[in-house]
Structure formats: C-alpha cells, structure tokens
Amino acid sequence: MTEVLVDNWLEEKKRQAKTAYENCPIPDKVSHLWKYSDPECFEYDLKNLPVCSSGKLKLSVSGNLNNVVIMELSEAYKNEKYKELILKYFGKHTESYPNRLALLNESIWSSGYFLCLKKNQKVEEPITVKLSSDGVSDFCAVRNLIVLEEGSSINLIDEIVAENKTPLLINLVSEIFLDKNSKLNYANIQLYSKEVTSHNFQRAKLEEKSELTNVFIALGGKISKVDLGANLSKSHAQVTTYGIVLGDNNQKFDHHTTVEHNAPYTKSDLNFRVALKGKARSAYTGNLKISHEAIKSDAHQENRNLLLSADAKAESIPELEILTNDVTRCNHGVTVGQIDKDQLYYLMTRGLEQGEAEQIIIEGFLEPTLSKIPDKALNEEVSLRIKKKLGVV
C-alpha cells in the first residue's frame, strides 16, 4: 500500500462502503430480525447528500480525562499517533457482519468519537460522552470506535440527546475491541424526542478474560432499533447485557442481541426489561450461539415484559443455537404480564393509592437494570426521567 493510498484510506473506505451498500438488498421482512420493524424506515436517499441536510452530532465529553484518549474519529485519523490503530480496527466489524445500514453509515458518517485506553490504564471515574443534535438536520450518521488495550478498564456513558421538533433519522455504528483482561462498563442512554427514528448497530469482539457490561436504556424516539452483537472469541471472555425499555404513546422499540460463544469458559448474561404504556410496541429478539469449541460455556438470557395498557404490544423471540453438549449452563426465560394484583393489593393495604402502588411496582421492575448505570448522578437523572414518563412528577 503506498503512502497516498494510506492518506486516502478513509475516503477509499467510504467509496467501497457506498458500492457495497448499493449492492446490498433491503432486508427481507421474512427474516426474524426484521419481522417487527419496517426496513424502509431506516433508509436514506443518498441523493440528498452532500446537501446540508445531513448534520453532525455535537460531541462533548465530561469526566477526568487523564489517561484517556477521546476525540472525534475523523480528527484521530489525522493524528499520526492513532492512525495505525484506526487502520487496524476501523471497519473490521462491519466487514465481519455485513449489514446494509452499517454500510450506509460507513459510506457517509460525519461524526462520532474514537476512544482508546493504553495498556493497563485504569480509569475509575465515569466518562460521559454527550452527543447532541443541532435540531435542524434530517439525517446524521455517527460512527464510534472504542479500543481497549490489554489490562485497561473504563466506565463509559453515551448520552444521546436529540430534542428535534422535525423528523430526524440517526444511523449509529459503534465498533468495540477489548483486548486481554480489559474491562468496559458501557451505558447507552437514549433520550431522543418523539420525532427521531434511529438504528444503532453495535458490535464487540472480546479477547481472553475481557469483560463487557452493556447497559441500554431506551426512553425516547419514535422508532428505535438497536442491534447488539458480542463475539466472545477467546476463553473466559464475558459479556453482560442489561436493557430497559419504557415506551408510551405510539413509540416502537426493536432490540436485537446476538451473543456468540466461540471459546471455552465464556460467559454471557442478559436481562431485558420492557414496560409499555399507551399504544407502545416492543420487540425483543435474541440469538445465543454456542459453537462446537465453546465448552463449559455459561449462558443465560432473560426477557421480562410488563404491559400497562390494553393497547401495548410486546414480542419476544429469544433463540438458542447450541452446538456442543458440554455446557455449564444454558437457559433462557421470557415472561409477559401485567402488574401483579397481589402485589398491588399488598401495597394498598399499607395505605398507598393505587397509582402510587403501581408506580412502586414498575420502578421495582426496572430497578435491577437501572442500578447497573455506573454513574450515580446519571442514575438519578434517568430515574427522574422514568418517573416523569410514568407521570409521577
């Protein structure tokens, strides 16, 4: 590869992705991943670009940034210190997991960050990355790249705010690479206005003994589709996923998780809690694969749905594909129900009004996930927003 090509590498990537995108058909609704969301909702006509309709999400970072490298991805590429890492990792996941919308992202992304932790750097205090929209664009493609080198660890929070009054389509792709013994506590707080349609594609590759904790809180948006994938590629790697969906009115949520156990002694745990009001609709589809090599794996998948109105809808498809018998544990569970009348009765006998009692039960239902948000202040803020949404404050 010549120097010139290296300089143009990102541009070349964009061109290649554009061709691949154009050749990639719109997903078939038959495939279960698209059964509950119309793929057309996330399409964007490239002819509209590069007209100024495409906007950037403004990036602001808070927290103690010593020892942390975090900057706009496009800036990082220009920096000789990080260019090599970007050449090494950028686009690796979108290559391994071909996806039309990720290719769309790759061909036109304009904002997003690059986060890197050097070997053995441990950052205790949570770092909050706030992405906010300009409020006028109708489309933005965000691209993040997270690289944790051996033995490093960090608490990272993505807070995505889009208070748009006009329709906005967000296409987000995050690629995560966790080297040996590294540890990422990641939380994604989605606070979109009800004009936003979003597709969030996250893929993570975990090396030996690395750990990923993924917390996804979905409160806003008109249509939100989240596609999470973790590849436990080396032994003792571990991924834990917590999700909260709280929907009302006509909100639509579609969460998909794929966990691939590709090495011995790998562990995964997943707990998705969904509460729906009004005419809100949620689909959760999970795919848990245990390959032939992944002996002594331990996998658990749990999805609980609370329907608070007669018009709410919940779908759940937790799939298992197991190719070895030597598993430590492999199970999944789903429940769909309403507020337990016995619980309600108990609380009301203690003098609570029905509304208050329901409130407490719903909060209790979401609490196990909520408590996993690594930052106390943020935890309180999210709790407050949930209360607001439930109509308490």
Add this chain to the structure above:
Amino acid sequence: MALELNNEYQYGFHDSEENYAFKSTRGLTKEIVLSISKMKNEPKWMTEFRLKALEIFYKKPMPKWGNTGLLAEIDFENIFYYVKSSEKQEKNWEDVPKEIKNTFDRLGIPEAERKFLAGVSAQYESEVVYHSLREDLKKLGVLFLDMDSGLREHPEIVKKYFATIIPSEDNKFAALNSAVWSGGSFIYVPPNTNVEIPLQAYFRINTENMGQFERTLIIADEGSSVHYIEGCTAPTYSSDSLHSAVVELIALKNAKIRYTTIQNWSKNVYNLVTKRAVAHEGAVVEWLDGNMGSKLTMKYPSIYLVGERAHGEVVSVALASGSDQHQDAGAKIVHAAPNTTSVITSKSISRNGGRATYRGLLKVHKGAFNVKSTVKCDALMLDEKSRSDTYPTMEIDEKGVQIEHEATVSKIEDEKLFYLMSRGLSEEQAKLMIVNGFMEPFVKELPMEYAVELNRLIELEMEGAVG
C-alpha cells in the same frame, strides 16, 4: 435376551409391488389430480377444490425458513402422488390380503387390535385397506371412517368442515395435500358422547418414492370427547419419500380432543405436516407429538383457542439421532378469546450429530384478556457433535396476560451418572435411565402399549451411546 440392537432400521422390510391395483406415474399434473378425483367418484366441489389447490401449490414458494438446504432437495417431479393397493375396502381382518397382513403381523398390529382397540384403519399405501369399528361405537353414533369413505357417506359433514381450519392457501405443502390427498381418518363424535377407548390408525409408506398425503378431519361435537392415536412405521428405501399430511381438529363447545402421534419414519422420509386444531368455548385440545424418525420433520401442531375458557396443550418429544436427521418440531398456540389457557412442554434429545429444533409461536390477540400460558422447552444433548436450537416466538397484544417461557439446554450430568453407577448400574443403563426420566412427561401421557413401544425405541436408539 437377544434384542435386535443393530443400527439397521427395525422395520426395514418391504413387500413386492406386483399386486398393486393401480399405480400412477411420477410427477404432478392436472390430469393426475383429475384422475385421482375421478377414480374416487368424488363430488364436483371436491374436484374443483383439488384443482384450485393445485394452482395454489404451483404458485406458492418454498418456505424461506427452516432447513432450506434439505427442503431444496425435494424433487416434486420424482414422486408418485397416488398409489392404490387393493380395489375395495376390506371389512374383516380375514379378508385383508395375505401379503399386507404379513407386514402388519411383523408390526404387531393384530395383537393390539385384538386387545383393546376400538378401530384400526391401517393405511397401507395411499388407501385404507382395512377398517373395523366396534359395535358399541356404532351404537353411540360415532363415525370413524377413512376420509374417502367419510366424503362418500357423510358429504354434508365433510363439506361443512373440510379445509375450514387449514385452507389450501396456508402453505405450499398444505396446498399439495389439498390437491392430491388420499386416505386419512374421518371422525365425528355426536354431542355429549364420550369415546372411552382410543381410536387408532396405523400408517405406512411402502412404494419407493411414493408420497403419502393423508387428510384427517376430526369433529368433536358439543360436550363430547375423543382420543385419536396415529402411529407410523415405514420401510427403508434408498431414495427420498415425501409425507405431507393435513390434520384438522374441531372441538366444539365443551368438547375434548386428544391427538397422539408417534412418527418413526425411516430416515429417507421428509415429514412435512400441517396440523391444526380449533377449540371453541370451554373446549380442550391436546396434541401429544413424538418424533423419532424421518430425515427432516417439520411439524408444528397448532391450537386456535377461539372460545372463552378453551384450553390447549402440546406435549412433544423429538429424538434427533445421527447427522442425517433434523427434527424441526414445535407448537403454535393462538389465544383469540378471553380466559383461555395453554401449556407447551417440549423435550428434545440430540445425539450422534443429530439436530433437534424447537420452533414455536405463542400469540395473544387483542381482546383475549386474562390469558395464561406456559412454554417450557428442555433439550438434552448426548454428545459434542449434536446440535440443539430453540426458536420461540411470542407476540402479545393484550395486557391482562400471564406468559412464561423457559428453555434449558443440558447434557447428562456427571453427578447423576456417578450416583446411578455407584448403585451398581452400568454406564449404559444409567444413561438410559436418565433419558427415560427426561422423557417422562411425554411417555406418562401415552396408553400403555405405546409407552412400552416408545421406551423400546429409545432403548434401541440409545444402544451404543457409551464410549
């Protein structure tokens, strides 16, 4: 005791084909459909129904899900769509042709029949050749006929219910069955009649490349109850055979239907079956579904709970043994009325590279409040070559519901094995005991002779599981 513990298919013998009264040519054309209908002297509406279904079959694409690789290997042009093995219906066992009797003797049917069976309609090839109905059932007014006779003798009942549960448009294989169906059972139980003895039919495939397209229709009128048992054995042949039945059950108000199947097709058979039941107010439908044989089985017994307080239950076991076997089975339950309840219990065992798949649907329609449903899937994997998949789907459109789903995948635990072996059992005996325990929820629901037969099948299958 000298058991036949070889890996050869147990019932892998077949008769010579010379004595066949009629043999159609391979492939499917309008002419074949017309000649089937003509030969059976069918009313005009049935002929038209068949022709319309044929058009639908041509138009419908193959399923895009499941084991599409194996499905693509089906050569529709290389299949016999209708074979008739003797000219007329036999009334007594003595009149059944000797050659056919020999086959049944080896399957043990006459004994079962003599003991306590109400009626045996032994489907030999595409036509029912033997049919008996006990006098007391006749007195009760219970109709238990093969489907062809049912259409001839009770056209008004058949016309009223036929294809109302599974229309030809449902899927490609239902359309195929609708076009070329032959044989199967027709049962009508009058109101408030309780059929105490299970009604039973044996099915066999015999001619190489011959498809069997049974059509079964069971109607339990208000307040009645019936248990129907269908079991299959098939001889081994070299090229693939297609079995595509359509089974419709209708349980009217407060009626109860239990349908038990154990299929043990030889490993060259595609078993692509559409089975569906409708349960009206207060009715109960139970599918007991055992899948032991075939190359590829795709079977998802369904229950539509359309009346208040209806209850549906599916208990199924699948044994996938060897890399040439894929059991893609499951259950579908649709709650379309308030206060309905359902239970799905699925057990699968995969060994020797076999693949067992559970594919299920649980749907709660709007307005179906106060619904309770439990879905439990357990998979046991006996070696590291095998595969187990679970694809459950839950679609809930109503809030007043209680839905639980649970699935586990496990192997035979070393602790359990150790415990049993410390009590003096060999490893093989211990494993068999654990497997039998795992299958217990299914086996205990079966009539005794079936339970014995199934246990023996498992024993045969488990042979060589050690080492």
